[in-house]
Amino acid sequence: MSSLFYADDLADRDGGALVTVDGREAHHAAVNRLRVGEQILLGDGRGTLADASVEAVSPTSVSFRIGDPRRQERPTPEIWLAQALAKGDRDELAIQAATEVGVSGVIPLQAARSISRWSGPKVEKGVTRWTSIVREASKQAIRAWVPEVTAPLPPADLVADGDAVLVLDPRADVRLADAVRTVPDSTRRIVLAVGPEGGFTPEELTRLEDAGAVLVVLGDTVLRTSTAGPAAIAVTNVALGRW
Structure with a gap:
């Protein structure tokens, strides 16, 4: 998995949902030249991750179809x-x-x-x-x-x-x-x-x-x-x- 994007509301989504990002995340997608159908990793920056595929790309937003979100706990200490x-x-x-x-x-x-x-x-x-x-x-x-x-x-x-x-x-x-x-x-x-x-x-x-x-x-x-x-x-x- 070579690319990670962040979506703040990922933890509230179920597998199969369509998640759209804009702003700096869309800019990140443009820099990485994402294409429809590519497989990436989506996270929320707070421990939630989901495999995702690119559904749509525009200059201002990118949409992903996510798999089942999973949780990664913080290390202790x-x-x-x-x-x-x-x-x-x-x-x-x-x-x-x-x-x-x-x-x-x-x-x-x-x-x-x-x-x-x-x-x-x-x-x-x-x-x-x-x-x-x-x-x-x-x-x-x-x-x-x-x-x-x-x-x-x-x-x-x-x-x-x-x-x-x-x-x-x-x-x-x-x-x-x-x-x-x-x-x-x-x-x-x-x-x-x-x-x-x-x-x-x-x-x-x-x-x-x-x-x-x-x-x-x-x-x-x-x-x-x-x-x-x-x-x-x-x-x-x-x-x-x-x-």
Whole structure:
């Protein structure tokens, strides 16, 4: 199955129903040059999937005849990426690749050393932009669930009950894979925190540790902020036995 399209109301449809999409999904179809009779996968981005065939194509809409919808549950524990805002498009590259390797959610971090800053109207614009990035990356990766994008947080507010927060720090003594293997079974989310260029400040690391976060090292080299998160997610997937 090479193409995935999203229809928000898929979960409410029965097998054999005709589902029509428009807007950006129709544009996606045009880019992929869909033809009547082609077999694709339809989802709602919230765990529902259905095999579908293309019934009609126009410049503004595409109609699909769906098979019986099926449900795919979210993994437990979920893997989240707390990505510090970074200059250029490095933070966007990070969340795009993180989506492809299976992240369940993304938290924008307003770190002290972040050159990029979201404030005022930039907050809504930034969240909307990241939401669009993870949605498109989810389609490319054929994912049943589109990752959630939260409002931005400072690192000090990152630790929440039921979460295991693992903060990437090249000076840490604990290996990421070892930390993941010792996460309690009751853990709701594993949150991997990645700092901006220059990393987290000592004060931020102290606050995170005091709140219950664990500082971990990914490997023997220091990765860019754009690659550290996706690499950490890959290691976490292996340590959890998912890969």
